[in-house]
Each structure stands twice: as C-alpha cells, then as structure tokens.
Amino acid sequence: MEALRGAAPHLLEMDRVSKAFLGVPVLHQVSLSLDEGEVLGVVGENGAGKSTLMKILAGIYRPDEGTIKLGSEAFAPHKPRDALNAGIIVVHQELSQFPDQTVAENIFAGGLPRTAVGTVRRGQLMRDARAVLDQVGLDIAPSTRIRSLSLAQRQLVEIGRALSRRARVIVLDEPTATLTSHEVRILVATVARLKKTGVGIIFISHHLEEVFEICDRVTVMRDGYSVETRAVQDWTEETLVRAMVNRPISSFFPKQDIRLGAALLEVENLSSGERFADVSFDVRAGEIYGIAGLVGAGRTEILKTIFGALPMTGGRIRVDGKGYIPRSPRRSLRDGMVLTPEDRKAEGLILPFSIRQNIALSTLKALARWGILSSRAIQRLANASIESLRIRATSASQEVRRLSGGNQQKVVLARAITASPRIFLLDEPTRGVDVGAKVEVYNLIGQLAAKGAAVVIVSSDLLELLGLCDRIGVMRARRMAGEVDRAEFSQDRLMSLAAVG
Numbered sequence: 064m065e066a067l068r069g070a071a072p073h074l075l076e077m078d079r080v081s082k083a084f085l086g087v088p089v090l091h092q093v094s095l096s097l098d099e100g101e102v103l104g105v106v107g108e109n110g111a112g113k114s115t116l117m118k119i120l121a122g123i124y125r126p127d128e129g130t131i132k133l134g135s136e137a138f139a140p141h142k143p144r145d146a147l148n149a150g151i152i153v154v155h156q157e158l159s160q161f162p163d164q165t166v167a168e169n170i171f172a173g174g175l176p177r178t179a180v181g182t183v184r185r186g187q188l189m190r191d192a193r194a195v196l197d198q199v200g201l202d203i204a205p206s207t208r209i210r211s212l213s214l215a216q217r218q219l220v221e222i223g224r225a226l227s228r229r230a231r232v233i234v235l236d237e238p239t240a241t242l243t244s245h246e247v248r249i250l251v252a253t254v255a256r257l258k259k260t261g262v263g264i265i266f267i268s269h270h271l272e273e274v275f276e277i278c279d280r281v282t283v284m285r286d287g288y289s290v291e292t293r294a295v296q297d298w299t300e301e302t303l304v305r306a307m308v309n310r311p312i313s314s315f316f317p318k319q320d321i322r323l324g325a326a327l328l329e330v331e332n333l334s335s336g337e338r339f340a341d342v343s344f345d346v347r348a349g350e351i352y353g354i355a356g357l358v359g360a361g362r363t364e365i366l367k368t369i370f371g372a373l374p375m376t377g378g379r380i381r382v383d384g385k386g387y388i389p390r391s392p393r394r395s396l397r398d399g400m401v402l403t404p405e406d407r408k409a410e411g412l413i414l415p416f417s418i419r420q421n422i423a424l425s426t427l428k429a430l431a432r433w434g435i436l437s438s439r440a441i442q443r444l445a446n447a448s449i450e451s452l453r454i455r456a457t458s459a460s461q462e463v464r465r466l467s468g469g470n471q472q473k474v475v476l477a478r479a480i481t482a483s484p485r486i487f488l489l490d491e492p493t494r495g496v497d498v499g500a501k502v503e504v505y506n507l508i509g510q511l512a513a514k515g516a517a518v519v520i521v522s523s524d525l526l527e528l529l530g531l532c533d534r535i536g537v538m539r540a541r542r543m544a545g546e547v548d549r550a551e552f553s554q555d556r557l558m559s560l561a562a563v564g
Contacts, residue, residue, distance in 0.1 A: 080129030097263040104278035108499040109467040111284040122146040150231035162210035167192035195223040316530030324348030327517035334377035338364040339541040346517040353528035356538030366488040370402040401484040414464035419445035425482040448477035469500025
C-alpha cells in the first residue's frame with residue numbers, strides 16, 4: 064500500500080522554488096509536498112519565507128525559479144484568480160469579510176445564485192449556505208450578520224467560503240492567533256472533518272502544541288530555506304525549535320539571579336464584581352510574578368482592575384507600601400504603573416500610526432514644550448527604542464500595521480518602558496510572536512526586573528511562565544487557587560491547581 068501511495072502524484076508539489084526582491088533572495092530552492100486528506104505544518108520564524116511561499120502558491124507572486132504541480136499537472140498561476148479557479152484557497156490571519164452582510168452573502172460573495180433577470184435567489188442562497196455551514200460544523204443561521212460572530216465563527220465562515228469554491232488545497236495562515244482555547248477546539252475539530260473529505264491543508268502557526276495535535280507532517284523553514292520535513296511523530300518540541308532557530312530551547316529563558324527588594328505591589332482580597340473575587344498576592348522589586356489559569360478564570364481582569372480599567376469592588380491595593388485606589392488608566396500610568404494588553408491590535412496600538420507616534424503616546428506631556436510637541440524629541444525617543452529593542456523596521460515613520468507580530472509587540476513594550484514605570488502588568492506578552500522574537504521579549508522582561516521593576520505576567524504558555532517567573536499564582540473559577548514557588552515549579556502542579564485544585 065505504501066509503495067502504491069509513493070508512486071502516486073502528490074496533490075500539491077512545490078519543487079525548488081526561489082524568489083528574490085530587488086536582487087535580495089528571500090526563498091532558496093524551497094520544496095514541499097502535500098497529499099489528499101493531509102495536514103502539512105509549515106513553521107519558522109517571522110522572515111523565514113513562509114508568507115512569500117504561500118503568496119507564490121496563491122498567484123500573488125511569481126517564482127524566479129522552480130515548478131509547482133497540482134496532481135500530475137503543471138501549475139503556474141499568474142494572478143490570484145488562477146489559484147482560486149484551481150481550488151487553492153488561502154485563509155489569511157487578517158480576515159477579508161463584509162461585516163454588515165450575512166454569513167450566506169459572505170460565503171458566496173462574487174457568486175450569488177441569481178434568477179434570469181439578475182435578482183438573488185434568496186431561498187437557494189440560504190439552503191446552499193446551510194449545507195456549507197453543516198460541513199464546517201457551524202450551527203448558526205445563514206442570515207446572521209458577520210459582525211455579530213466571534214473570531215472563531217468568522218474563521219469557520221471563511222473556511223466554508225473556501226469549500227463553496229470546491230477547494231482542493233486550503234492554506235490556514237495563523238488561524239488561531241487571536242482565538243480562545245475553546246474556539247481553537249472548534250477549529251481543530253473542523254480541520255479533522257476536512258481531512259476526511261480529501262482536502263489538503265497547509266497549517267502555518269507559531270503555536271507548536273497545535274502543530275503537534277493537528278498536523279501529519281511538518282516542514283521547517285529558516286532564512287528562506289526548507290530545512291527539513293518529518294512526520295509529526297518524529298519531531299519533539301526540542302528538535303522542532305532547534306530546527307527553526309538553530310539553538311536549543313533551554314537557551315530561551317536566560318533567568319538571572321536578582322536580589323529582590325521590598326514589595327512594590329500588594330494585592331489583598333481584591334474583587335471586581337463577578338469577574339473575580341478575593342485575589343491576594345504581592346510582587347517585590349526585581350521579581351517576575353506569573354498568573355496562570357484556564358481561559359475565563361479572571362487573569363486578564365485582575366490586571367485591568369489593578370490598572371484602573373475595570374472597577375475594584377472589594378479588597379485593598381498597596382503600591383510601594385502605601386494604600387492605592389486605581390481611579391483610571393491615566394492616573395495609574397502617572398503613578399508609575401503600566402499595562403500592556405492581551406490584544407495589542409485592538410487595545411495596544413493605533414495601527415495606521417507610525418512607530419514613532421505609537422511609542423510617544425505615553426509620554427506626550429514630557430515631549431512637549433509650551434504645549435507644543437517636539438518632533439525632534441519624539442524622533443530621538445523612537446530611534447533610541449528601535450535600537451535598544453532591536454525593532455526591525457525601515458524607519459521610525461513606518462506604519463505599525465506593516466510590522467511583524469513580534470515587532471508590533473516590541474513597539475507596545477517600548478511605549479511602556481518610555482513611561483519609566485516601576486510596575487509592569489504584561490498580559491500575554493508573546494501571543495502571536497515567533498519563537499525567535501519571543502527570546503528577545505524574554506530578555507527584555509529580564510532586564511526590566513534586573514533594574515528593580517516589579518513585573519506581573521499573565522500567560523497561557525506554561526513553559527513561558529515556568530521559564531521566566533520567580534513565583535506563579537494560579538487562578539481557578541475566578542479565584543486564586545494557590546501559589547507555587549520556583550523550587551516547586553512543574554507543569555503538572557500548575558495544571559492541577561488550574562483544573563481541579
């Protein structure tokens with residue numbers, strides 16, 4: 064059977080594909096293959112060439128060298144329409160949908176069923192959309208407006224749109240970057256159903272646990288090369304990370320021995336309505352304190368309450384030994400506290416603004432003379448941040464939305480640092496960031512602690528918390544279930560507290 068399968072043509076084969084822009088090579092003879100009913104993981108740091116390769120497959124770019132085959136036929140798309148007609152659909156991280164139109168209208172956009180006189184056949188449209196929604200396991204009315212859906216539901220609608228076009232190959236580009244764990248489960252189940260229909264899926268993700276769960280094989284890309292492809296069971300997290308970044312995972316967490324000072328932040332029986340209750344912990348100068356727990360346990364809400372973005376309904380807070388009432392984010396920022404939010408695009412950045420403008424937002428008063436902002440001072444501040452945090456950009460005037468996820472996160476952190484706070488509240492500081500950029504963020508967090516700041520980190524990545532933190536508090540059912548010292552750290556211990564106590 065294996066011999067017969069080996070002799071049959073792949074569903075998709077990209078062979079020795081190369082691409083350069085303005086004479087600078089970005090892909091070097093990259094090869095990969097995909098079979099019917101298979102999920103191929105494609106992983107690598109930002110800049111490894113993943114997106115460029117997928118844009119060639121989607122007909123957005125044309126390769127300088129190399130060939131592509133669909134089945135036994137040569138495939139050379141000159142434009143995106145060629146790829147669509149061939150059944151190759153790319154579901155991008157940034158969804159392209161019409162929020163005020165219905166689910167049905169989005170699924171069949173550009174191909175609505177019409178009568179002989181051009182009017183839409185509403186009944187047929189709804190029936191066809193229902194069939195597509197059933198195929199992706201989405202139990203919503205086809206007449207629902209897109210803007211009322213969750214991100215996971217919108218992702219599934221986009222996959223349904225791909226299936227309505229008789230997709231043979233679906234590329235999922237960072238599909239879980241902004242989803243909750245429950246929403247990820249829905250997407251994973253949908254991918255499993257699609258495999259059974261014979262659709263080939265290319266799955267691009269920075270979340271390695273999802274790669275191991277979803278994929279059949281994994282191709283690693285690094286610096287524009289396809290480094291290695293193995294069956295997923297032949298990889299471990301250690302070998303996969305080493306192939307991606309060419310260094311061992313143990314080097315990710317350069318934990319420093321820091322002499323801790325007095326408590327800078329003390330939280331006693333803190334409550335915020337039904338969001339969480341009776342939470343207590345303290346963080347000393349130079350200490351990194353982690354907050355773990357399942358989604359919905361109240362982790363994010365704790366940080367927002369301390370910062371003044373949510374109401375405090377009970378308990379006490381002390382900052383540097385003195386009683387503190389968080390009246391507003393602006394007041395907290397002025398008092399030496401800063402919060403970097405979980406959703407950097409919606410809450411942490413103004414995407415059309417430049418790097419320079421975003422970094423300056425927390426210190427506008429200090430950058431003004433006689434009420435007028437000094438463009439020279441803003442430029443100096445931005446240039447210093449770009450250099451010290453190694454933000455990869457063309458210049459300080461580059462729009463933040465044009466940056467990679469890792470560099471966007473560095474801009475968020477740069478703005479936080481420029482406010483010179485003593486207390487950092489970091490909510491999912493490496494979400495959607497590739498493994499190489501994570502190391503740089505970890506180094507930065509370590510440097511903040513070494514300078515005497517108190518750092519609180521909320522993270523869904525247990526390895527991240529175990530590697531960075533001095534102590535970890537674990538939330539369960541909106542209450543603090545327990546606290547673990549570094550000497551007793553283990554994933555089993557944290558999960559036991561988070562799930563069953």
